[in-house]
Amino acid sequence: MVQAILLVGGKGTRLMPLTRTIPKPMLPVAGFPVTQHQLAMAKRAGITSVVLATSYLEEVFRPYFGDGSRWGMKIQYAVEGSPLGTGGAIANAAALLRPDEPIVVLNGDILSSHDLSAQIAFHNKNGAAATLHITEVDDARAYGCVPVDANNRVTAFLEKMDNPIAKTINAGCYVFSPGAIDAIPANTVVSIEREVFPELVTHTQKVFGYIDNSYWLDLGTPSALLQGSRDLVQGRAIGVDFTSAPVSVHTNDYIALAGSRIDASAQIFNGSSIGQAVQVHEATVIDGSVVSNGAVISNGAIVRSSFIAEGVTVIAGAVIEASYVGQDGIFPLMVSN
Template sequence: MNVLLLAGGLGTRLRPLTEHMPKPMALVINRPWLEHLILHLKEQGVQRFVIALKHHPEKIKTYFGDGRKWGVSIQYAVERELLGTAGAIKNAEPLLDDRFVVINADVVHDTELKPLLEAHERHGGQVTIALKEVEDPTQFGVVELDETGRILRFVEKPRLKEAPSRLINAGIYVMDKKVLAAIPSHREVSIERETFPALIEGDAGVYGQRIEGYWADMGTKDRYRSLHWDLLRGASRLPVPGQDDGDGIRMGKGCKIGPGVLLVPPVLIGDHVRIGARSVIGPNVVLGDQCVIGPNVRLSDSILWNKCRVHEGAHLSNCIFGYGLELGSRHILHEAVMNRTGVMQA
């Protein structure tokens, strides 16, 4: 059984970070999220992947190639025009097994596939949808189930008092290939608004299975930041890189930390990072590989990707910097999000 990773979305809510890259390639604790995901699934025995691409497909193809560096096999299905979630699956149909797993590749999670596959075998339907219970379902597609786990209907972004449950579509599906006959070719099709409701109405057998563990949509800047703080605090089984000092500070290899530097946990420091004297780093800071932080800098609640430079006396709070950005001396930034071309968005 192979796994289809949907990685073709535009990532509009995470711009400007995703202006020139697919959202699943955004760094999560100093590694592209898509790489985390592939390695997590490989640990569960998945060896064959298909990746659905649209937005800057060359970035993913160049990075992963045929997958052999990671000990897996990767094929690609590229959309010539936006096809939506169901259309992307239909476009990949020639590469898919008779039964396959679909995963939205821009959701951060540590889901185990085995319970989903076992549930799919038990109920005998054609689709199993992973369901996650959340406190506030109003920003998601909420499902109503019967006592057997069969899904009766979807309610998209309901008001809290109108939500039939707190179980949301987690963006992970086990599917029998014959259901793809219900998806039209060569046009945009939403799996949530068109395909699943049609399959439910046609009594194809669409079931839900609750999943446990960590799950977070990284689609907005606030969610992107908060999932990092979750991971640094150990909320997920996903591995956090660096050597743990036992007090919430994780540091990569080859780092140089100046005198009088204060690290306030949780902090993740990548490889070959330099931090100047008397700087205060943290709480809630991620520094990518080869970042250079000058003296007397103050960083909090911020994420800097690889090769960023922050000069003497600058202050950053609630910021996200893309690759290779530079901030001059004594600048003060709050809630700034900047991509590698320097475009800033408050």
Template sequence: MKAVVLAGGYGTRLRPLTYTTPKTMLPICDKPVLHYIIDFLSKQGFDEIIITTNYLENQIKNYFGDGRDFGVKIYYPKEDEPLGTAGSVKNAEKYLDETFGVIQSDNITEISLAEALRYHRERKGLATISLVSVENPWQFGIAEVNRKSQIKRFIEKPKPDECFSNLASTGLYILEPEILEYIPENTPFDFAKDLFPMMLKKGKRIYGYRAECFWVDVGKPEGYMKASEWVVNQIKRYISETAEIEGKIRGPVHIGENTVIKKGTKIEGPVIIENDCTIEADSKIQPCSVVKSGVTIGSGTKIEKAVTYQNSKIDSNARLQECIIAENCELGNNVEIGKLAVVGPNCKIADYTTVLPGSRIWPDLWIEGQIDGIVRTKK
């Protein structure tokens, strides 16, 4: 079976992380986002995968190659300019001679595309969209379905007062190759904004497959954190024989090779701490935190459901709350990073600085200090 993975986006909602790394290659715990998707497809019998790429595409190609190491065949149709979701699938038309699946490269999910395929074949439509109920439908494409699950209306990201349904498109589709006839060649064209509304106007049958499984769009910090939490919650307890542990550990934790955890530190799982980390005395690592390889955490620091990329250094008495710290950063003493803040790679943040919730710190910045609520920076 064949599936298309849409991986050409710029990942603007996850900047500054995506200035140097495509969204699909950002790590969720120990693997890139796209690795989870390839595994997900392979386990459901999709053995030929077409990845539509554009932005920083060589990072994707170098990691996955032709797919043989992942038990699949991978093709990369050349896309010189961004063509949108539907346009990039049209660009891969030569590979699509049978019913095929489509998945966004920022989806981490348990929704079964194989089950959606069976559902699609029973109804014999041109397209089937996997739908989930959401609390904030205005942030998604939403659908209205009749009693036979046929979609009667579809609109992309309506205003809150225009929402007629809470059934959101997950970006997981099952499509017939005939649908490609409705997509113009070499033209930016989108499934949700262009193709599906046009097909409905033409009276073409599109069905909604309603799912109740875990699904999250990792393209925003809050979605990225939910995906990380979901993965961390699946780990089993593992402590490397080369780890040196004096602190207290509770629950499922993964502690890698040569990691040192000093006296007085408390770690409450599920938590992942990778290789070659040092966590000084009296620190606290709380559930659903991820500390990647080579990280140093100073004494008295508290990590609360945060993700810290490799080779970063966090000094004493800092506090990280549900945030993302990129690689090679240096955070001073008593630094506080608020919820859903994102600190880009190679940043330095001086002692006693507070980074407010939702803030974005661009790569290579030096945050010198905070005076009267104004953060001073320099490159």
């Protein structure tokens, strides 16, 4: 049986100020935390034992996810007193899992619709030490690239460069065979991307790339977070099963969670997301935005390409565009529509 580790300890610096009081994997996309969408993907692949590797604002995760029983999973928590890097976090979390079975590792800020079951099967077929999900992008300069040979065996891990030699990049989902994680030193700051994987390749370990060009998005910026939310609502990405979730409305225009109250005159469209217990009043417009739990959108307010934090009231007649509205103010966001 395959187990999983979700790397959810990052601070989310690129997402500030959204992550000032909430860790980025707990930010709502299409009504639910990023981590919940990842757990749904893991569950579809038959994974029921998961460790959340936490650090920044770690106290936020346990009250929401508990022991995982509400999703038919077992969830444990590995808390880093100080950040250990991606490799150190994996080694720390793996101590809570069975040492004789494969482990899937997911970066906590990735939204992916790739076939995780097929990636696991590909890993087993090749007898690999590690198998990375690899996706192809038009411009790899922002990511660095991971070239593979004719048999999809990884040949190198290359840093960002002006003229990448390949379009294949690390998509942030890995399968490790039993024992492969043992090479990562415990309680040490280690990068899986810059140290562990290159070391495995250098020492001719079998590291493979599972190429799957299904929907994939790095949710590391406000623009990407809003886009990912819209894509989930409109069916371009796969995450939580909305048919079995506490959802009161789901159309191509928007999703609204249970307990929300929306006036019939409100215009909500472009894949917007309305959280639990949200109040949307008369003559409002919500366009391609995320409205978090408990927020109030007052009469005549217009909200476009924006993120409204939990419990915030947008006053009557306000016009909010490309902004984050939190309890401590309004902050402009660099977003693309």
